[in-house]
Amino acid sequence: METEAYVGEHDLACHACHGRTPRTEVIFGPPGHAYVYFVYGMHWCFNVVTAAEGVASAVLVRGVEPAVGIPGGLRTDGPGRLTRALCITGAENKLDLTTASGLSIRAGPAPARRSVRRGPRVGVDYAGVWAGRPYRFWVEGSPGVSRVLRPLSPR
DNA sequence: CCAGGGATCCCCT
DNA sequence: GGGGATCCCTGGC
Numbered sequence: 001m002e003t004e005a006y007v008g009e010h011d012l013a014c015h016a017c018h019g020r021t022p023r024t025e026v027i028f029g030p031p032g033h034a035y036v037y038f039v040y041g042m043h044w045c046f047n048v049v050t051a052a053e054g055v056a057s058a059v060l061v062r063g064v065e066p067a068v069g070i071p072g073g074l075r076t077d078g079p080g081r082l083t084r085a086l087c088i089t090g091a092e093n094k095l096d097l098t099t100a101s102g103l104s105i106r107a108g109p110a111p112a113r114r115s116v117r118r119g120p121r122v123g124v125d126y127a128g129v130w131a132g133r134p135y136r137f138w139v140e141g142s143p144g145v146s147r148v149l150r151p152l153s154p155r
Numbered sequence: 156c157c158a159g160g161g162a163t164c165c166c167c168t
Numbered sequence: 169g170g171g172g173a174t175c176c177c178t179g180g181c
Contacts, residue, residue, distance in 0.1 A: 004176065013176075015163095023163065040177050041160020047176085060176055080177050123176050147178095 001111075001144030002063035002077075004121045005135040006047075009056045013127035016056030027056045032098040032105070036083070036090055043080030046088050048097060048105065062122075062136075065144035078146040111139045122148055 006014035006027075015037070016024040026035045027049055035047040035058050051057035063077045066085075070076065074085035083089070088103065097105045118134045125131050138145045 006176075015176080018164075021164075037176085038160095038162060039175060041162080041175095043160095043177050045176060062176085078178075121176070126174090 001065050001142040002061075002138040002146055003136070004060040004062060005050075005137070006056075006058050006060065007135065008051070011127075012130045013121060013124035014056060014058070024056065026094045027058050029053060029094075032096060034088075034092050034095040034097055034103065036088060036093040038090060039080075044083040044089050045079045046083050046086075046092075063138070063142070063144040063146045065142055077144050078148075111142075115140045122146075 006016075008014065009016050009019065011017060014027070016027045018024070020028055023037065026033060027047075029049060030053045031049050031051060033049045035049055037045055037047075039045055045060060047058040047060045049058050060079060061082065062079045064082050066076055070085045074081065076082040076085045086103075092103055095103055097103060116137055117140050118137050120132055120134055121136045
């Protein structure tokens with residue numbers, strides 16, 4: 001319900017902007033693999049590598065809507081919340097999400113095109129001209145959208 | 156509003 | 169090869 005695109009090595013907000021390192025290697029790898037990183041000392045963020053091998057692009061998943069109840073009623077609106085609710089950690093880093101075992105991605109119903117909104121990405125003010133690019137996408141009105149986008153209607 | 160927490164990668168020896 | 173600023177965030181004040 002909410003994602004952000006990181007579009008290549010030249011994108012100064014992308015972790016791969018300093019080239020291949022042990023951490024960013026997976027982003028340069030084949031598409032369909034998970035890039036999971038630890039941030040702020042306590043949260044995991046889940047990304048999906050999207051471009052062909054050698055091209056460093058990925059999508060950060062910032063919010064989802066559960067199709068079934070989450071044990072404990074954990075929330076899934078927010079990048080750190082959804083990884084906690086889905087038990088995604090560094091153990092899933094580099095995982096091939098196109099195979100059916102374990103964590104995987106399958107096609108689902110697409111949201112109505114007209115309900116998709118876009119705007120600048122979160123927390124990338126340091127990225128110069130890239131900070132303003134509208135590479136964040138969300139489904140308007142979805143409860144799976146992170147609170148940063150709904151400051152006036154906290155839940 | 157802001158502290159917490161640790162990996163990462165600058166940039167300087 | 170080591171110190172330190174920074175960080176694709178959240179919960180609790």
